[in-house]
Structures are given as structure tokens and as C-alpha cells.
Amino acid sequence: MVQYRRNFAPGGTFFFTVALGDRQSSALVEHVALLRAAFRKTRSEQPFAIDAVVILPDHLHVIMTLAPGDSDFSGRWRRIKAAFTRSVVAAGVPITRDHRGEYALWQKRFWEHTIRDDGDFERCADYIHFNPVKHRLVSAPTAWPFSSLHRYIRAGVLAPDWGGGGLDGNVNFGERAD
Secondary structure: OOOOOOOOOOOOEEEEEEEEOOOOOOHHHHOHHHHHHHHHHHHHHOOEEEEEEEEOOOEEEEEEEEOOOOOOHHHHHHHHHHHHHHHHHHOOOOOOEOOOOOEOOEOOOOEEEEOOOHHHHHHHHHHHHHHHHHOOOOOOHHHOOOEOHHHHHHOOOOOOOOOOOOOOOOOOOOOOOO
């Protein structure tokens, strides 16, 4: 088996995909306030910046920048996942357990990509912001409420009609063309 090695770049900027174990679940949007609280709690304990984010029913994408000298993104994800799971359980939501008795809300791992340059950042942020359309949850990115796209528009970084054409002509929007 190939040993996967993560790129632990202190102070780096990374693109992440984190998914629930049950890909039919909508727990992330049903309990988005609890997820946001888990992010805030983790950020207060181990600072990081959220450069772009989208929360979908069963997974989320984030561009995260760590503090200078810090490379522990795995610890942050462990804390975010644990805090969210504890909050959801405390709210009375039934969560299945695995064979060891641990809650099985999240997939064990996450996907990570080190942002290489400004063009890579822009491509990943565009992918994040267009993702609700790609998954056919909305017809235009601005219609999805759980996205940093709205922050980008307020800041004047993106136009209010950004990505408004939906999937027409944008089938691979934000993805690399190999």
C-alpha cells in the first residue's frame, strides 16, 4: 500500500475537502450553527484563517491558512469534527457508532491540497464557490447561503452575478483541465 504523505508547511494555505461518513446525510446544513460554533471554538484554541468555504449537506470545502510557524491542520480538523459531533449528539441527533463504539459521523480522513500560488488559490476558491451549482443544489452560486461567496461579493472581490450562468458552459468550472 502506498504511504500517503501530507505536506505540513508551517503557515501554509491549504484546500480541504471533509465529508460525512453517510454521503446521503444533510447534517452539515441542518446543524450549520453547530458547525460554525465548532469552527469558532477551534479557531480560538488554534488560530487559522478561513479564506474560502462552502458547506454542503454532506461535505464541505475550505481554504485555510495556518498561523506562521504552525503546520498542524490535522489537529484542527480533529477538533472541529469532535466539537461538531459532541454538539450534534448533545442536541439529541441520533448518530451511529462504529464497531469500536466511536461515533461514525465523519469520514476518518480528509483530502488536502497545498495552495501553490495566487492562480491555484483563485482556482480552488472558484471551485468552492461554484460547488453548490455543480451538485445541483442551486442554479446560481449566490443562491446558496452557506458560502464565503457572499463575503467575496460584499468585499468587491467578485461581482454580484459571479457564476450566474449555472452549469451552462461551466461544467468543469474551477477544476484543472489536464
